Amino acid sequence: GENVEQHPSTLSVQEGDxxxxxxxxxxxxxxxxxxxxQELGKRPQLIIDIRSNVGEKxxxxxxxxxxxxxxxxxxHITETxxxxxxxxxxxxxxxxxxxxxxxxxxxxxxxxx
Amino acid sequence: SAVISQKxxxxxxxxxxxxxxxxxxxxxVTMMFWYRQQPGQSLTLIATANQGSEATYESGFVIDKFxxxxxxxxxxxxTVSNMSxxxxxxxxxxxxxxxxTQYFGPGTRLLVL
Numbered sequence: 001g002e003n004v005e006q007h008p009s010t011l012s013v014q015e016g017d018x019x020x021x022x023x024x025x026x027x028x029x030x031x032x033x034x035x036x037x038q039e040l041g042k043r044p045q046l047i048i049d050i051r052s053n054v055g056e057k058x059x060x061x062x063x064x065x066x067x068x069x070x071x072x073x074x075x076h077i078t079e080t081x082x083x084x085x086x087x088x089x090x091x092x093x094x095x096x097x098x099x100x101x102x103x104x105x106x107x108x109x110x111x112x113x
Numbered sequence: 114s115a116v117i118s119q120k121x122x123x124x125x126x127x128x129x130x131x132x133x134x135x136x137x138x139x140x141x142v143t144m145m146f147w148y149r150q151q152p153g154q155s156l157t158l159i160a161t162a163n164q165g166s167e168a169t170y171e172s173g174f175v176i177d178k179f180x181x182x183x184x185x186x187x188x189x190x191x192t193v194s195n196m197s198x199x200x201x202x203x204x205x206x207x208x209x210x211x212x213x214t215q216y217f218g219p220g221t222r223l224l225v226l
Contacts, residue, residue, distance in 0.1 A: 046214060046215070089156065106154075106155050
């Protein structure tokens, strides 16, 4: 089955700096890649997603890039703010698996003042 | 998106007992899933809740331990049976409204003593 690896496990940046989280997946048939943000004690919230027919997608300070050949995708957060502090999860799924998501191990992002 | 609620929000149970968790959505959804998130860990898919038929379980999860019902398109239950301390986790339902985008319920925090 699908295996998703995520790095780094923890990331500390200063407010205003950029943060990058990287994920790799094993199943070349995967074609949908969402990113979730989970604040302490809260549910995972979808922040951005990308499909395999697109190489990059941006939403304000958040962007995701996808390299199908290398089977990796990345989350980029620019101009980080303290409220960006949370655990971020990448995930992957493929058409025909009824939307079943395989999650990465998570990255704890700490934005310091 | 959809408004998803779960009951109970948290519970403390004795080993050997069972707990049924409810997931209610405010609109009809195509897919419903149940995930487990162990303390400090990522999300692991338990099963797909199929409307009107038996759930589809992932490797490592069995119906006797985690019976699931989905009587209609807006409601599902997950039972954690014969609980042990290792079952202490957050249990989350998720739904797909349209396409592949998956939204999560608030979760049920379970502590087994």
